[in-house]
């Protein structure tokens with residue numbers, strides 16, 4: 001979609017976003033700036049607010065260049081329609097913006113010793129407004145079903161909370177996923193906890209989530 005078409009579609013309509021840095025987009029350091037929350041059963045969540053600054057342009061690029069399709073996804077024993085738009089970049093596929101390669105390199109650098117393998121794939125999800133969402137799930141289509149792993153998420157655009165709850169029930173925890181923020185789910189999180197992006201009735205602009213995962217995790 002061209003920028004003009006985006007403006008006309010309303011997807012470009014992001015009041016409140018003004019993170020256009022004079023010296024261009026920049027990843028702020030991770031070391032010493034990532035806050036870890038230990039969950040139960042060896043699961044954890046890392047949060048680095050404001051990881052990418054000057055990220056308006058990346059949001060617009062992704063909205064413009066990423067081919068998008070409506071998602072159908074295996075949820076437990078059923079394949080269901082998920083109200084959001086997605087695209088997926090397999091290992092080795094060219095990413096739609098060099099900043100995503102830079103993000104992945106920074107994540108590899110920071111998590112190398114703990115993860116012991118690189119982040120290889122990138123998933124993009126576009127939540128057009130508050131009625132787009134993803135229901136409670138773990139990323140258990142691949143190795144996350146049986147192994148500890150990591151899923152790193154760079155959020156762009158509208159603030160939407162990511163909720164986490166223990167698999168099998170329990171109170172949920174709310175994590176902010178705002179423009180330029182990094183959130184990483186790690187350890188056993190995909191198989192012992194579930195996460196979701198709930199719908200909201202609040203007027204909400206478009207959010208794009210970029211998820212980096214190791215090979216075979218989905």
Ligand SMILES: O=C(O)CCC(=O)C(=O)O
Nearest residue numbers: 125134139153195197209
């Ligand atoms: O939108 C997000 O940040 C979460 C996406 C997600 O959980 C998934 O695609 O598996």
Ligand SMILES: [Fe+2]
Nearest residue numbers: 137138139195
């Ligand atoms: Fe997920």
